[in-house]
Amino acid sequence: MLQFLRSLPKIELHAHLNGSLNIDSIRELAAKVYGVQTKEFSTLCERFIKFEKGAKLDECFEKFGFVHELTSTKEGLEYATELVIRDFAKDNVIYVELRTTPKANANMSRRSYLETVLGVIKKKSDLYKIKVKLLPSINRAEPVSVAEETVALAVELAAIEPEIIVGIDFSGNPNQGKFKDFIPVLSKARNHGLKLAIHCAEVDNQVEIREMIRFGMSRCGHGTYLSDSGFEHMKEENIPIECCLTSNVKSGTVTNIGAHHLKQLMTTCAPKVLCTDDSGVFDTTLSNEFFLATESFGLTKSQCIALTMEAVEHAFATREEKMMLKMQIYKYTRLQNKQNEP
Numbered sequence: 001m002l003q004f005l006r007s008l009p010k011i012e013l014h015a016h017l018n019g020s021l022n023i024d025s026i027r028e029l030a031a032k033v034y035g036v037q038t039k040e041f042s043t044l045c046e047r048f049i050k051f052e053k054g055a056k057l058d059e060c061f062e063k064f065g066f067v068h069e070l071t072s073t074k075e076g077l078e079y080a081t082e083l084v085i086r087d088f089a090k091d092n093v094i095y096v097e098l099r100t101t102p103k104a105n106a107n108m109s110r111r112s113y114l115e116t117v118l119g120v121i122k123k124k125s126d127l128y129k130i131k132v133k134l135l136p137s138i139n140r141a142e143p144v145s146v147a148e149e150t151v152a153l154a155v156e157l158a159a160i161e162p163e164i165i166v167g168i169d170f171s172g173n174p175n176q177g178k179f180k181d182f183i184p185v186l187s188k189a190r191n192h193g194l195k196l197a198i199h200c201a202e203v204d205n206q207v208e209i210r211e212m213i214r215f216g217m218s219r220c221g222h223g224t225y226l227s228d229s230g231f232e233h234m235k236e237e238n239i240p241i242e243c244c245l246t247s248n249v250k251s252g253t254v255t256n257i258g259a260h261h262l263k264q265l266m267t268t269c270a271p272k273v274l275c276t277d278d279s280g281v282f283d284t285t286l287s288n289e290f291f292l293a294t295e296s297f298g299l300t301k302s303q304c305i306a307l308t309m310e311a312v313e314h315a316f317a318t319r320e321e322k323m324m325l326k327m328q329i330y331k332y333t334r335l336q337n338k339q340n341e342p
């Protein structure tokens, strides 16, 4: 099964750039760009992917600082972006939507941050035979003024690269910031044609969940604490829940894999996609997330293929791109069927 899942051409719709750098790539990045190969660094790397039982979501957010240091220079960010693209491609992901929060520091403005990531996507996608889109992220823990700058940049750059910048991600620590404050800036993004992927119901805040549902979104990140009527609403509106199994379990928002809402989404035939969230921090791959789903919920190979096709449907891609992706998946499944013929 694992071999089948690794070779299956896959679609990744929920991946944070800085969270997707796996431990080997972090070491590679540190060595190549900064020449770091000390023992202390190795200890930091090991601590990075270690989660104590009963970890809290807040602890995850402290981990990002480690990678953010390594991507705080243009060179570091460039190489990190390439490594993340390479690693998804290695796992046979044929289409990935990367999301990332533009950060300003002494080395880069938010504009140059986004332009740097965009530049690498343009230069490297063909090399790794993977289609890459970019969703600039709004970090809800930061002031609204930062979100306004991010959306203004996204709108401007999307006009130049409409095939790459296709939406906005609303993320960050759900225990910080108020969704309501971001409604005007998110509306602006939507009015300019950008799709919205919103982290919604990652924690149990029913007032905010209702505000988000009322506002609307193209895709829902996590959806863990949606009420029954919330789940129904998402189904009626054909809004998929981006399910991130390992992320939810390791960060403690879901008590154990068996309790994950993917099970309910499967039984009710509600729209859903399987994603990694932060494959580096949570030490996983998309193949691994599928494998977990097969082990925990008994998903068959054909259900995994159907889930992949469903992800194509919900991708922020053009009709032509979706056709191409479906063809690639179909080709693989036909080959599999042939090989299994007696």
Ligand SMILES: CNc1ncnc2c1ncn2[C@@H]1O[C@H](COP(=O)(O)O)[C@@H](O)[C@H]1O
Pocket: 016, 017, 018, 019, 060, 064, 099, 100, 101, 102, 137, 139, 171, 172, 173, 174, 199, 202, 247, 251, 277, 278
């Ligand atoms: C675990 N669940 C999650 N919930 C909410 N936001 C998350 C997240 N995982 C990651 N991020 C958001 O993505 C950033 C890292 O990637 P970038 O620096 O933007 O590339 C985090 O700092 C956080 O803002």
Ligand SMILES: [Zn+2]
Pocket: 014, 016, 171, 199, 221, 277
């Ligand atoms: Zn996320």
